[in-house]
Structure formats: C-alpha cells, structure tokens
Amino acid sequence: MEKIPDKQSIIENAESYLRERSKLVEQAMNEYLADADESIQLLIEAIKYSLFAGGKRLRPVLVLASAELFGGDIEKAKMTASAIEMIHTYSLIHDDLPELDNDDYRRGKPTLHKVYGGAIALLAGDGLLTLAFELLGRTGNPEVVVEVAKSAGIRGMVGGQFMDLEAEGKQIPYEKLKQIHKLKTGALITTSLRVGALISNAKEHDLNAITRYGENLGIAFQIVDDILNVVGDEKKMGKPTGTDAKLKKSTYPSLFGIEKSRELAKMHIEQAIESIQEYGDKADPMRYLAWYVIFREK
C-alpha cells in the first residue's frame, strides 16, 4: 500500500501541472475556434462562454499526461485533449438545459442557456460535439475516433445520462449505481488516458496499465463528487450542494455514509497508482493527479 504523501505538496504539484498543461489546451482550443465566419460570431462567443468557464481541465490534462508518458506527438495530443474537453463541455451544456437538469448555475456563473437562450445553448452543444470529432479525425487515427465515440455515446456517457434520468427518485442497488457512474463519468476519464496512449502508439501492455489507472481514477472521482455534493463548500464549487439528497439520488454517501465513501475513494486511488508503478518517476504527474482527485475541494 502506498503511503499517503504530504497533502499540501501534492496539491501544489498537481495544481501547477494542471495549470501549465491547461494553458496548452486552452491555446489550442482558441486556435481551433478562430477564423470563423462573421455570421456565426455569437455562436462562437456562446461556445467560448462555456468552454472557458473555469473548468478543472482534468480530462484533457490526463490526455496530455498519458501522451507524455508514452512519448506521443504533442500536436496530436493537443487536438485529442481539446476534443475530450469539448465533449465534456457539450455534455454539461446539454445537461443544464430545461429538458434535463434545468440548472441555472454552473461553476459560479449562470448556465449557457440562461445567458444566450436555449436555442443557442442546444446548438453550441451540438457544435462542440461535432468539432470534437473533426479534431479527432485530424489526428489521422480512426481508432481514436471509435474509442471516444463509444465512451461518449449510447453505450457510454449518453447511455449513463439516460439511466441516471430513469433512476431519479428511485432507490437503486449499488451495482446499478456503479454502472451509471461508470458510463456517465468513468468512461470519458478512462478514455482520456487511453487515447493519450493510442495516439502515442503505446503497446497493449501499456494500454492495459493506463486503462486500470483510468478506471480506478474514474470511480474515485465520482465518489468524491458525491461526497462534495454533501459536504462541499458551495462558494468553492460554484454550484449548489445538497442537490443529490433533494432529488433522492442514490449516491456513495447515501449508501455507505461519508467515512466509508472516503475510504473507498482512497482505496481506488491507491489501486490507480499501483497500476502505473512500473513507470517510475516518469509517471509522477499521474500520481499527483490521482491524489488530487480526492484532495480537491471542487
């Protein structure tokens, strides 16, 4: 079992890594959205409102970290990372629409449809999802397109979103909760790591190692999300807490309590770190990021 390293230094290392790599992704995303026709400027503005709303950039940074570990091409890595962040952002925009969660705030700002209206929010989401696949196609690697489409689609994120909708207000068993989390959140996190490896032509063995890291990280991430929804600071998180309890959602804390949920998250982080042990110091960013997932306050 790994010793838990000093929390403060972990957070500093992780935040500095996230900050630096985020900059690369943000520059790239800005570039991909430049030079659009005058007549769609308002749509681009709406897209940027959500895309640059202060997200953690965890997923795209995981793409870059994985590509770095396996020696991938930086341009391809930036395209792939941007695509993943665009898909994550589109899913938030559509989730916030009146049809689904009807949320007014996200990351401390009014949601996109509250500012630009539902029509533009719907189209901004559709546009982001489509642009993401343009970028993935531009990597020249069709395997990456298939991988991301699977994890974002009806057998992945969209399917998880649908199951979550169906489960609202119901008590669901732990197995079902795990399945929903895996599809809704875990799939895209695992995929972020896998595509970073795929564009780097990583070997089967490396792909398996990074997949195990991603799966455990994804589960821990979701457990911590559930915990923060109970005990988190609304100001730091930029959105209301206590919403799961209000909707009577089944969550880790509702099934196991806060303490046991924290232990579970920690166990999964240890397993994630265990999966990449063989890579030594080169995998340090992966270690910081893993611990950061449970130390984070938003």
Added chain:
Amino acid sequence: MEKIPDKQSIIENAESYLRERSKLVEQAMNEYLADADESIQLLIEAIKYSLFAGGKRLRPVLVLASAELFGGDIEKAKMTASAIEMIHTYSLIHDDLPELDNDDYRRGKPTLHKVYGGAIALLAGDGLLTLAFELLGRTGNPEVVVEVAKSAGIRGMVGGQFMDLEAEGKQIPYEKLKQIHKLKTGALITTSLRVGALISNAKEHDLNAITRYGENLGIAFQIVDDILNVVGDEKKMGKPTGTDAKLKKSTYPSLFGIEKSRELAKMHIEQAIESIQEYGDKADPMRYLAWYVIFREK
C-alpha cells in the same frame, strides 16, 4: 442542355432505386443498434422511432450511389451511409425541440419529444450524432470523419441552423439566403456524395465532378423544399405547409416567385447531370435521383 426525360419513368426508376438501397441502409442501421444493454432499451426505441419514421433516405442513398460509381467497399459504404442518415435524423430531432422550431409533427407522426419527452429526445439526438462518428471511425478513413464533421458542424449544418435562427422574421438578401441553404442543407448532401467517393479512393478529378453534382443537387433540393412549403400537399408531406410564410422567412418563392424558382431548380439539376456526363450509363442512378429531387412531392 439535357432533354427532360419522361417524368413517370424517372420517378419509377428513382423510387425503385431508393427503395432497394434504403433497405440496405435500414438493415445496417438496425444492426448497429442491436445488442444494446437492457437498461437503455427505451432510448434505443426512441432513436428508432425517429430513424425509421419514413424519411426519403436521399442522403444515405447518395452515399451508396457514389460508392457504387467509384467501386467502393460495400460494408464501408453502408457504415458511411448509415452515419449520414443518423446525422440527418439527429438534426431533425434537435430542430423539432421547443428551443428551436417547437414542432409537433414530422413526417405525419408526432415529433420525438412529443412522444418520449424532451429529455429523451435531446439524448437520442446526442446519441445518434455520436454513433454516426463511431461508424465513420470504423471505416478506417480519418479523412471521412473530418469531411463529415466539417459539413455537420459550426462551419456547416449547425452554423446554418444558427444563421437561420438569427434571420427569422427578417428580410435577408439573396446572397445570405444562399449561404444559409448551403450550410443548412447543401453541405450534408454534397458531403454524402464526397464521402461515397472518398471511401472508394476516388481520384481528385472524380471527387471534383461528384462535388459539382452534389452542390447543384443540394441547391435544387432546397429550392424545391421552399416551393413545396408553398404549394405542397400537407398529407403527402406529413407536415404543415405555409410555415415559411407565417414565419416571414426569406425563401426562393418569396424572393423570385414560384415559376422562376422552378426554373432555377431545373437549371441546377441540369448542371448536376452535366457534371457526371463522362461516366455514361454507370451514372444512371445519379441522373434518376437528380430529376427525382425536382419531381418529388414530399
């Protein structure tokens, strides 16, 4: 100038070609939607409600016709054709949502959100768009992914949809109308033909010929759509007519009148057919389909 061939025989040939090739696409689409987890069956059902609602299948059949002309692999052609039809269907589902057109009927049936609710309609659209890219990725040709994403995205269909929204209730100049039509409808029609050629490794010269065919066909298609919105039979079309006039939309008939619009459409069909003259009898399906676009009553 081409002589207009016998209308009745053209319609019969085109409809028989559309019927046969549609069957291939429908079988393929059913296959791609099979074996989904029990827990997303209702989502699959909703997707099928729209995907098998009696569309003309013009776009996917154009993919197959183009791939046939240039000797492409039939499995890749079916995947690509299905992807195009899924993208067309997703765009209709999202267009019908309350955020955009708020339409209650489509092809003579209640719209998806009227039957399954807005949440499922939104997710069904997202799922179809994502599945389309999974299929395009599976063709192994990243160029096809990029081509389709561009024509469906913010610089294509989504952008056109946005401009159309902005233009509602305004008198817009002819140039603007052409731009909106090109992006909203023309782009995906031209792309259907281009990707059929791309998966067949067609030469640059052939790709240019089929692109000219597609561009002219797309313009004629949109002009006829505008005409049918004025003079069409609601029963045959399965949706209300006169809606453009009610919304004070700028259309070909509103700018040029019905007669002149018909002439324009015919001129573009003749140019489309001219573009593929060199391929002789092999291109007969392309000729039928082109005339069918202006002879159709829905």
